Amino acid sequence: MARSAVSDTRTKLLEAARDTIRTRGFTATTVDDLCAAAGVTKGAFFHHFKSKEALGVAAAEFWAETTAEFFRTAPYHEPEDPLERVLAYVDFRKAIIEGDIAEFTCLVGTMTQEIYGTHPDIRKACAVSIFGHAVTLEADIQAAMDERGIDAGWTAESLARHTQCVLQGGFILAKATGDPALARESADHLRRYIERLFNA
Amino acid sequence: MARSAVSDTRTKLLEAARDTIRTRGFTATTVDDLCAAAGVTKGAFFHHFKSKEALGVAAAEFWAETTAEFFRTAPYHEPEDPLERVLAYVDFRKAIIEGDIAEFTCLVGTMTQEIYGTHPDIRKACAVSIFGHAVTLEADIQAAMDERGIDAGWTAESLARHTQCVLQGGFILAKATGDPALARESADHLRRYIERLFNA
DNA sequence: GCAAACATACCAACTGGTCGGTACTGCCTG
DNA sequence: CAGGCAGTACCGACCAGTTGGTATGTTTGC
Numbered sequence: 233m234a235r236s237a238v239s240d241t242r243t244k245l246l247e248a249a250r251d252t253i254r255t256r257g258f259t260a261t262t263v264d265d266l267c268a269a270a271g272v273t274k275g276a277f278f279h280h281f282k283s284k285e286a287l288g289v290a291a292a293e294f295w296a297e298t299t300a301e302f303f304r305t306a307p308y309h310e311p312e313d314p315l316e317r318v319l320a321y322v323d324f325r326k327a328i329i330e331g332d333i334a335e336f337t338c339l340v341g342t343m344t345q346e347i348y349g350t351h352p353d354i355r356k357a358c359a360v361s362i363f364g365h366a367v368t369l370e371a372d373i374q375a376a377m378d379e380r381g382i383d384a385g386w387t388a389e390s391l392a393r394h395t396q397c398v399l400q401g402g403f404i405l406a407k408a409t410g411d412p413a414l415a416r417e418s419a420d421h422l423r424r425y426i427e428r429l430f431n432a
Numbered sequence: 433m434a435r436s437a438v439s440d441t442r443t444k445l446l447e448a449a450r451d452t453i454r455t456r457g458f459t460a461t462t463v464d465d466l467c468a469a470a471g472v473t474k475g476a477f478f479h480h481f482k483s484k485e486a487l488g489v490a491a492a493e494f495w496a497e498t499t500a501e502f503f504r505t506a507p508y509h510e511p512e513d514p515l516e517r518v519l520a521y522v523d524f525r526k527a528i529i530e531g532d533i534a535e536f537t538c539l540v541g542t543m544t545q546e547i548y549g550t551h552p553d554i555r556k557a558c559a560v561s562i563f564g565h566a567v568t569l570e571a572d573i574q575a576a577m578d579e580r581g582i583d584a585g586w587t588a589e590s591l592a593r594h595t596q597c598v599l600q601g602g603f604i605l606a607k608a609t610g611d612p613a614l615a616r617e618s619a620d621h622l623r624r625y626i627e628r629l630f631n632a
Numbered sequence: 633g634c635a636a637a638c639a640t641a642c643c644a645a646c647t648g649g650t651c652g653g654t655a656c657t658g659c660c661t662g
Numbered sequence: 663c664a665g666g667c668a669g670t671a672c673c674g675a676c677c678a679g680t681t682g683g684t685a686t687g688t689t690t691g692c
Contacts (some may be wrong), residue, residue, distance in 0.1 A: 241637080257546040259459035263682060274683085275639050284682065334549065341604050345545040346457040348607035349534065359608040386624070390617055393605060397618040401601025404541050405593060407548035408559040417590055418597040421625065424586070428628040441671080463648060474649085475673045484648065 242280045244270040249291040254334040258288055258343050258354070285351055288343065292357035295339045296364060303368065314375035315430050319423060321369060325399055326419035329412050336412065337403045338362075362400075366392040380430055391429070398422040442480045444470040449491040454534040458488055458543050458554070485551055488543065492557035495539045496564060503568065514575035515630050519623060521569060525599055526619035529612050536612065537603045538562075562600075566592040580630055591629070598622040 248269035252261045263284055267277050281287040308320035329336045340358035348355045366389075373388035399422075402415030426432075448469035452461045463484055467477050481487040508520035529536045540558035548555045566589075573588035599622075602615030626632075 255549050257457070257459055257550075259457055260546070260550060262680080264680085273639050276637075278683070279637060340608075342545050344604055344608045345542050346460070348610075349455045350457075350460060355608065355610075362605070362608050386621065391621070393614060394618050394621040397601035397605050397614075397621075398598060399601065400604040401597035401599070404544055404600040404604075405562070405597050408540075408544045408555065408562050410548075410555075414593065414597075418594050421586065421591070421594040421597075425621065425625040425628070428625070462646080464646090473673050475651095476671075478649065479670085479672060 241270070241272050241276050244272060245277060245280060245287065246291055246294040249287055250295060250339055251334065253288075253291065254337055254339050254342055258346050258351075263287075285354060288347070288351060288354040289357045292340050292343065292354060292361055296357070296361035299361070299365065300368075303365065314372040314379065315426075315432060317372045318369065318376060318426060319432075321372075322395065322419055322423045322426065325395075326416050326423075329402070329406070329415045329419065331412070333403075333407055333410065333412065336415075337407065338400060341400045341403060362396055363393070366396050369395060376430060382430060384429070386429075391426070395422060441470070441472050441476050444472060445477060445480060445487065446491055446494040449487060450495060450539055451534065453488075453491065454537055454539050454542055458546050458551075463487075485553060488547070488551060488554040489557045492540050492543065492554060492561055496557070496561035499561070499565065500568075503565065514572040514579065515626075515632060517572045518569065518576060518626060519632075521572075522595065522619055522623045522626065525595075526616050526623075529602070529606070529615045529619065531612070533603075533607055533610065533612065536615075537607065538600060541600045541603060562596055563593070566596050569595060576630060582630060584629070586629075591626070595622060 245266055248266045249261070252265055252269055256265075263274060263277055266287070267274055277287075281290060306324055308324040309317060311317045311320055340361040343354055344358040344362075369392040370388045373391050376382070377388060398418050399415070402418040405414040405418065406412050408414075445466055448466045449461070452465055452469055456465075463474065463477055466487070467474055477487075481490060506524055508524040509517060511517045511520055540561040543554055544558040544562075569592040570588045573591050576582070577588060598618050599615070602618040605614040605618065606612050608614075
């Protein structure tokens with residue numbers, strides 16, 4: 233019970249961080265905000281995290297873990313053809329861009345923008361999350377390149393990173409207007425780009 | 433003399449805001465920070481801006497004006513062929529991605545991420561800046577489409593927005609790693625995409 | 633009974649914002 | 663043309679509320 237209570241409070245705080253920081257940003261989110269959102273006291277907060285910055289790092293790691301699991305079990309891996317899997321990934325990313333902005337935008341992308349110069353530990357954890365996810369696309373991209381004998385001035389690694397670039401940029405445009413459609417629009421351009429790269 | 437003094441202090445504050453907010457973000461930038469950076473007192477600050485939020489709006493407008501002038505007089509307009517101008521724009525954007533991150537990243541993109549849900553007035557001013565700039569690309573894209581008889585499932589407006597998406601996303605990747613090369617890499621992908629769209 | 637997991641009260645530093653006052657300029661009036 | 667007067671620009675001490683963080687006490691499971 234002790235253990236589950238621990239992880240319960242800790243998880244509640246991390247979920248509160250995920251939701252609140254995506255809405256208000258890291259700096260504007262106070263420790264009291266998080267405690268209120270998680271329904272715990274400040275004592276509990278500082279029992280689990282030695283500082284607000286430590287929570288930021290943990291929130292980025294929590295994000296990395298939960299999204300990794302989310303994408304690992306997502307249906308876009310089904311196609312037999314690697315290129316089809318890559319395109320299915322883009323379609324999947326597009327499909328989940330809907331509803332409230334704070335629900336589909338990226339916690340670590342948001343935090344990175346804000347704290348890259350002031351909180352190096354959080355920045356590193358965010359980078360691990362972003363590029364760790366990008367890496368999961370590389371094998372399929374490389375397989376598609378090999379299969380089709382593509383040998384152009386770009387690498388699988390680079391294209392994988394570019395997908396994240398487009399998605400992150402789309403989130404900014406969506407936030408600027410309040411309209412998720414702008415993020416979906418750029419996902420369409422990304423898909424078209426990949427199709428053309430592979431002459432699909 | 434009175435007039436130039438006014439605009440001098442105000443401009444100093446807006447420049448301080450531009451530089452400081454790009455480094456630390458809007459929320460983490462305090463009014464005292466800005467006063468110190470601008471070399472003025474708090475009294476002067478609140479004489480020119482009725483609140484910190486009002487300064488945020490003014491900073492976004494200042495950004496829109498100064499960048500508009502910067503791009504208007506930039507050399508990428510020189511080519512006679514509209515498509516070449518569009519590609520020259522991408523090359524130009526890539527070329528200016530160098531040095532300190534706070535020097536090449538986008539003030540309004542940074543602010544948008546952070547305050548989209550909490551400061552609607554700033555958000556609107558940021559959107560005006562971003563999409564106002566995107567619009568300056570539309571005529572060339574449309575001309576290139578007309579010239580080459582391109583009639584695909586995308587519009588000049590949409591592609592113009594997508595260029596901003598890629599650039600903004602590139603800034604995030606650069607911030608996450610501290611390496612501007614990642615932003616340039618995505619600019620390369622953007623250029624390649626446009627080339628393929630126009631069969632260039 | 634003891635260590636981990638909380639809870640509560642509290643604090644010093646900081647935050648955006650206020651307010652009375654000053655300095656300078658241009659303008660109107662007797 | 664002296665002198666009052668109004669408006670703008672600016673100063674900086676001050677304030678109430680908030681912030682991250684702490685110190686100390688209490689509960690809980692093993």
